[in-house]
Amino acid sequence: MSRKILLLKYPWGVSWTGMLLIAGEQNILMDTGLPETIGAFLLPRLRCEGVSPGSLKWVLNTHSHSDHAGGNRNLRGVCHAVFGIHRSGAEELRRSGCPPDLLLEDGMVLPCGDTRIRVIHTPGHSPDSVCYLDVESGTLFTGDALQGGGTPYSGIALYQDPVAYRESVDRIEALYRSGACARIFCGHECPPYEGTVEGTRIPEFLSLCRDASLRYTSAAGEYLGRHPDADAGKVGAFLLAEFGVGKNPSMPELPRLTAEAHLRELRGCGRRNRS
Ligand SMILES: [Fe+2]
Numbered sequence: 001m002s003r004k005i006l007l008l009k010y011p012w013g014v015s016w017t018g019m020l021l022i023a024g025e026q027n028i029l030m031d032t033g034l035p036e037t038i039g040a041f042l043l044p045r046l047r048c049e050g051v052s053p054g055s056l057k058w059v060l061n062t063h064s065h066s067d068h069a070g071g072n073r074n075l076r077g078v079c080h081a082v083f084g085i086h087r088s089g090a091e092e093l094r095r096s097g098c099p100p101d102l103l104l105e106d107g108m109v110l111p112c113g114d115t116r117i118r119v120i121h122t123p124g125h126s127p128d129s130v131c132y133l134d135v136e137s138g139t140l141f142t143g144d145a146l147q148g149g150g151t152p153y154s155g156i157a158l159y160q161d162p163v164a165y166r167e168s169v170d171r172i173e174a175l176y177r178s179g180a181c182a183r184i185f186c187g188h189e190c191p192p193y194e195g196t197v198e199g200t201r202i203p204e205f206l207s208l209c210r211d212a213s214l215r216y217t218s219a220a221g222e223y224l225g226r227h228p229d230a231d232a233g234k235v236g237a238f239l240l241a242e243f244g245v246g247k248n249p250s251m252p253e254l255p256r257l258t259a260e261a262h263l264r265e266l267r268g269c270g271r272r273n274r275s
Pocket residue numbers: 063065068125126144
């Protein structure tokens with residue numbers, strides 16, 4: 001059976017949230033979008049691709065945020081797949097009423113018929129963020145682990161831990177340099193990247209991710225020097241004005257979260273728990 005690898009983009013507000021379908025000897029879905037994604041988009045799309053929901057063997061979440069794992073419960077009602085997430089995201093899924101079947105760890109390799117899926121823990125955006133490498137094709141699905149220079153939702157890159165985020169970027173770069181990764185699919189559009197990054201554009205994209213974060217650190221530090229009492233909201237607005245993608249993100253409250261992370265970094269408050 002020939003394998004098919006497709007980035008499925010569920011239209012969401014100003015852009016889309018992505019899922020990766022790998023159809024082969026064992027059908028794999030990575031991420032499930034929002035609750036409404038399943039009936040409104042995923043099931044009809046699977047039918048178009050000749051994949052019945054009941055044939056899904058694996059449903060793997062990149063992290064527990066609701067635009068990536070929000071469809072789990074509705075999908076579980078129509079399939080018998082093994083649902084997996086990094087162990088640090090399990091509690092969040094339990095709280096959502098849809099506990100995972102399989103807790104994943106960095107380095108695990110899932111045997112999936114004609115391919116293997118390697119789990120790569122890439123915290124930073126969230127503690128539970130992982131990327132999944134389809135070993136057979138060298139395809140990496142990153143969810144929200146890579147943010148480029150920002151998405152149309154947040155305007156700037158969105159993460160909880162800048163140091164962990166940049167380390168995760170380094171880790172993915174090492175994977176690319178080793179020859180294991182030939183193509184990256186992201187969970188959202190990261191302008192000017194549409195969500196798919198291939199070949200020699202990969203190091204360019206990874207540099208954008210790393211450099212954006214370093215620029216935020218430097219700019220936030222300078223801003224704090226001029227405005228020592230500034231709160232995260234003000235720093236976030238400043239970062240958005242300086243570096244924002246399109247300047248008008250649809251969720252303008254989100255840059256505050258990245259700013260909070262940089263304030264912790266600059267004030268030496270240590271890292272968030274990344275276990
Ligand atoms: Fe996320």
